[in-house]
């Protein structure tokens with residue numbers, strides 16, 4: 001997209017000034033709390049009774065939305081954590097009796113049990129290398145296991161009948177309405193504030209492109225596990241309220257049917273919108289209570305038809321449609337005075353890593369005896385080479401020679417079959433990518449690997465998250481970058497696009513953005529896989545000039561995989577030729593260009 005189009009995109013979306021999210025949240029939360037306070041005086045007792053349960057469900061739906069809508073973890077297991085909170089409460093009250101201290105203990109133990117269960121699930125589902133499918137399958141199994149445990153608990157858990165008749169916190173229905181309503185408002189406000197903060201964008205980044213996050217030095221498994229544990233705790237609190245309020249628990253509350261229903265409510269309301277799932281749950285559960293008594297079969301059919309229709313016609317759910325319509329109306333009214341959003345500000349960072357030089361002694365990168373096998377297929381064999389600071393080493397060779405595999409082995413200590421690699425004098429051992437980044441490795445992929453739905457500025461903030469941290473409660477609107485990254489941003493004009501989503505950038509600008517994100521890590525060694533692929537001649541020349549400057553001024557060691565041999569000749573200080581997983585030549589550009597062996601390698605491969 002051209003710069004002109006980008007500006008039009010900005011106008012079309014009527015970028016507005018950044019109102020403080022905290023102020024907006026306080027206003028909305030205050031109105032909601034007043035609503036909670038007065039509602040019991042205007043509706044009948046039955047509706048109050050139903051809405052208390054609906055609000056309890058809405059609080060778990062909110063946790064499902066954080067996991068699924070923001071983090072991208074499709075979970076069926078929140079019902080199990082809900083049941084943990086409810087059953088712990090029911091068991092304590094049944095066998096120990098009720099007291100205020102025991103009620104508090106039930107809350108704490110319920111949360112602890114749910115968090116312990118979630119810890120086990122997180123360990124299995126989020127270990128490095130596990131796919132998203134793992135989490136879904138494991139969270140699908142969890143409610144089934146918990147339900148079976150409750151069934152087989154005999155008289156202790158009440159088996160299929162559950163537990164009932166225990167004494168609970170003595171509050172009136174209206175008082176429960178206020179307690180649960182206030183909790184829902186506080187929870188939703190906190191979640192809203194967090195998901196709109198810089199740290200909240202990280203959840204979206206993980207959902208969009210977890211691999212990129214790992215190669216930005218972020219421990220995504222840990223982040224996912226922490227959020228999962230917090231959501232389990234929210235589920236347990238909802239369970240505690242449910243047991244106290246209804247005075248009955250049954251195995252169905254732990255089941256995967258309930259877990260799936262939560263997903264349906266979230267999908268209908270609008271995944272990734274927070275308010276959508278909360279409002280959707282309130283409406284559906286409230287309507288169900290009123291209608292399913294009179295129309296038990298038709299009501300389920302109606303919900304099923306609505307669900308299928310929304311999934312097919314409105315995959316983002318109902319709330320985005322409502323809010324888009326409201327935005328459209330608002331634009332009609334304020335077209336005469338479109339306001340511009342204050343742009344994200346770039347600052348120069350206080351750089352952490354001092355510039356290393358070859359005079360410091362030691363190579364930037366040492367690769368010795370590296371081998372890589374996929375089963376019986378040997379892709380790399382006996383790879384030995386060194387690269388120093390300030391060098392641009394190009395890795396060339398025919399398709400399938402093993403170039404990308406070698407890059408992967410350097411950036412991810414878990415990938416090679418044997419051999420050793422050290423970066424800035426430190427053996428990478430079996431460190432995963434996020435830990436290799438800490439040693440000074442930065443990797444740019446062949447296809448531009450950025451966060452499409454985030455803005456350019458947000459992508460850069462995520463790239464700096466490891467070094468600078470992220471605000472958990474506000475959008476700072478500021479991003480600090482090292483000089484090298486700032487140079488790329490300014491040279492390519494990306495500083496004018498900081499508030500534009502990365503997905504609307506041209507291919508060349510996306511490549512430049514990813515390079516800037518890698519440089520934001522302050523790496524010592526950067527691995528670039530075909531950085532000029534798909535670029536115009538002018539863009540290629542610009543990238544070549546920038547890389548040469550970076551190597552010289554920042555003393556970066558650059559390892560480059562490239563098919564464009566003219567580009568290689570222009571910028572490389574050394575060239576390594578790979579063929580069938582072996583280094584056949586490691587020498588100067590002239591040596592490689594004049595080598596008969598290299599010509600035969602390329603000719604033999606049909607190039």
Ligand SMILES: Nc1ncnc2c1ncn2[C@@H]1O[C@H](COP(=O)(O)OP(=O)(O)OP(=O)(O)O)[C@@H](O)[C@H]1O
Pocket residue numbers: 374377379397398399400401402403404405406
């Ligand atoms: N995950 C995998 N499983 C099995 N074989 C693989 C895997 N990844 C790569 N290979 C094989 O390893 C060999 C080297 O692949 P690699 O992508 O490293 O080559 P390359 O030199 O980068 O090629 P290109 O220039 O086309 O990108 C190829 O034969 C490829 O089929």
